[in-house]
């Protein structure tokens with residue numbers, strides 16, 4: 001066996017193990033189930049809580065009380081048990097084409113049953129929880145918004161939602177087509193849904209947008225069209241796991257101002273293998289952000305974990321990835337739904353989370369609810385006609401920042417994204433009025449009490465001394481990351497394009513050079529490289545505006561573009577034009 005086929009067989013072996021776990025994890029009437037204490041008990045003294053203490057699991061009858069475990073037959077076929085599936089050599093061209101078109105390998109997806117089984121990725125504890133009865137729980141509308149999604153991934157989402165949810169709780173699956181133009185999403189889909197509905201009590205409802213609205217506005221529309229107590233958004237390429245629904249609804253039944261977020265498992269875009277993103281499902285993570293508002297996940301701080309008695313209990317999270325969550329429908333609209341000024345994609349997760357936290361609600365991640373999501377290879381769709389000169393995502397972030405951040409925190413965002421400062425972002429009066437009317441708390445309160453680990457992971461940035469393109473004083477070339485990432489080759493120079501991006505650098509007042517969320521270092525004292533930014537936002541860099549010298553204090557050397565068009569540290573020579581740099585601000 002060569003190395004790669006060895007790895008492959010290892011991978012397959014571990015997947016086989018998972019598949020057999022599926023069987024092992026299945027007994028319903030295990031006597032062990034009596035021994036787990038009841039995690040809902042901790043709320044018994046809380047007057048706002050449902051006062052009930054629920055009985056031990058063994059007394060519960062399947063399908064009567066909240067522990068809904070579907071009849072899960074072990075099936076044999078491609079992708080069953082969440083195993084990877086591969087395209088054949090003959091299929092490779094079609095597979096590659098489908099990846100370009102959808103961001104997923106649809107050739108592989110098409111081989112997998114729409115009702116396939118997946119491994120149970122929950123913590124073992126989850127199987128011993130007692131939940132409210134189906135009658136005590138609110139009903140749910142699952143909302144799937146989609147734009148030009150592939151057939152089998154979209155339809156498998158519908159099937160798995162229906163297969164994995166107690167019919168008593170799943171009132172409807174609301175599909176909202178965001179102006180797709182693919183033929184398979186027209187009549188063929190309508191016909192398919194009509195047939196499917198005959199067998200499933202008309203559970204699926206299909207609506208279409210008259211124009212491209214983007215995922216954020218389409219979700220608000222989906223919520224308007226929904227009729228259940230709770231709305232649950234999922235991306236249109238998801239596979240919910242066992243008993244995913246009840247733990248989410250139970251939190252909302254307990255407190256309607258909780259946004260309940262399932263743990264997102266990964267489905268591979270190329271082979272559709274299903275796996276827990278963090279391996280051991282007991283290591284909890286939660287959603288945070290850096291100061292350019294790139295979404296991040298990191299381990300839940302001990303302080304938060306120890307607020308709970310059981311490791312499978314929900315924990316609070318500053319934010320969430322955006323796609324998958326449950327909320328009381330009325331509460332969603334009481335909060336004003338999503339800001340209507342947010343366009344197409346991005347930032348809406350922060351808008352909703354900050355609004356919830358600052359105005360009295362909370363965001364919780366629920367370890368006993370797992371949902372698989374296919375992470376794309378790339379984003380296959382464009383944003384349609386948008387009248388914005390900066391990236392739409394940054395415009396969205398700016399709206400969130402301007403409404404929900406305090407002035408000092410706003411400044412950290414503009415330090416990280418200096419080129420968008422002052423860009424017109426439209427009317428915010430509705431959002432600001434809401435914040436005032438609801439007496440919402442400050443962002444500092446949110447940071448200090450909820451998102452405190454952000455201070456450690458992403459230190460507050462000192463102001464920029466200069467930012468923009470770093471251009472030769474007597475030449476036409478600019479510093480360019482050349483698309484290098486951390487651990488990659490040296491960065492260099494190329495023709496100045498004035499678009500920012502790979503040519504946008506920031507030198508802060510403490511000597512650190514930033515580019516996007518990364519930093520520039522010269523680890524060996526020669527070439528310059530992309531690296532993770534140090535915990536302290538400081539560095540050895542100095543730029544002298546008059547001489548143009550870019551000096552590294554650690555090595556007492558200066559930056560020069562070599563004949564290889566890479567940036568090098570060499571002996572400083574103040575009169576050498578190859579060492580003279582100017583920094584021009586540019587607007588992206």
Ligand code: UD2
Nearest residue numbers: 145146147178214215235236321322323324345346347373
């Ligand atoms: C993540 C979220 C996604 C959303 C996004 C930021 C997860 C797993 N996914 O990106 O839900 O919060 O971040 O905004 O947390 N769609 C439309 N109209 C559009 C574009 C997309 O309906 O104009 C649909 C799309 O078909 C899909 C959903 O919106 O069902 C999310 O889009 P995505 O899967 O491309 O986003 P993703 O997972 O990269």
Ligand code: MN
Nearest residue numbers: 235323373374
């Ligand atoms: Mn997605």
